Amino acid sequence: MSETLKIVIPMAGLGTRLRPHTWSKPKPLLRIAGKPVLDYILDLFQTLPDPDNVELVFVIGRLGDQVKDFMQQTHPHVRAHYVVQEEMRGQSDAIYLAREHLHGPMIVAYADTILETSFAFLERETCDAVAWVKPVPDPRRFGVAVTNSHDRVNRLIEKPSEMTHNLAVVGFYYFRQAEAVTDAIEEQVRRGITLKGEYFLADAVNILLERGITMRTENVEVWLDAGTPDAVLETNRYLLEHGRGTCCETAPGADYAIIPPVYVHPSARIHASVIGPHVSLGEDCQIEGSIVRNSILEEGAQVTDTLLENSILGRDVVVQGQATRLNLGDQSWAMMK
Secondary structure, eight states: SSSOEEEEEESSSOOOGGGGGGSSSSSGEEEEETTTTHHHHHGGGGGGGTTTTTEEOOOOOOOHHHEEEHHHHOOTSSEEEEEESSSSSOOOHHHHHTGGGOSSSSEOOOOOOEEEEOOGGGOOOOOEEEEEEOOSSOOGGGGEEEETTTTTTTEEESSSSOOHHHHHHHHEEEOHHHHHHHHHHHHHHTOOOOOOTTTOOOHHHHHHHTTTTOOOEEEESSSEEEEEEEHHHHHHHHHIIIIIIIIOOOOTTTSSOSSEEEEOOTOOOEEEEESSSEEEOOTEEESSSOOSOOOOOTTTOOSSSSSSSEEOOOOEEEEEEOOOOOOOOOOOOEEEO
């Protein structure tokens, strides 16, 4: 793959399902098992045939400057462009807004999806397009791929009303020619093909299929979501159980206990507490007199005399007293009697 690969990452959505955390930071910067969601996505691209010959195109919206700052601070050598989507008109619109940067091969990767897959096969890919999929019991919440007997995609259906086809498209696509995609989006807009007022990429892909492109599916075994609080906690559990945590143990003579798997930032301070399993503690967290299980605590969170389970605490949250489950955004404070 000699041409520069463009990777489009749409992330202008408001993240309403993940509020209150997305009031103050974009969803891809939420930390899971010690790393922002965005870093897990970027890690995947190291499996590309030529990972250095890549340009990222972020489609950002509200709070998008935080993404710029994050990339400049933590990935200063990555070539990146930023395009603003001011009005939420759908996936196709997001990609079309970035069209000046899109020439040659392109990957589209959605920013709330973590996969375990490899892109190495793209070096020898013969199809014009690839959609990553996973069979699901109930496909009605997803876009699905309809394939023929030769495992080629006939069409995509966004949020089908029936359960006949169960190959859910997991939010990653490859296209040999980005220009063909933007041209199909123009046709989609001309035809007025929308769903609930938004232009979905599946409909642009269907126009490409009408025009005769070849598209196949690439199955993934692990598809992790970071779109809702429950999904974030489930993804945190999976990543910790599969080696993404730290191997910290209870130190001899310590007045706390660690029950792995956990991620504990080296600067976190723990006193008279039990941490774990399935807990991620960010930088400068302080835990005292508490039990914390199956939870994510971001930078600077403080928990005192609390039983905390199935919870997500944002940056600099302060919690005191009895509790069982909390979902608090940055700089919140809660005291329970």
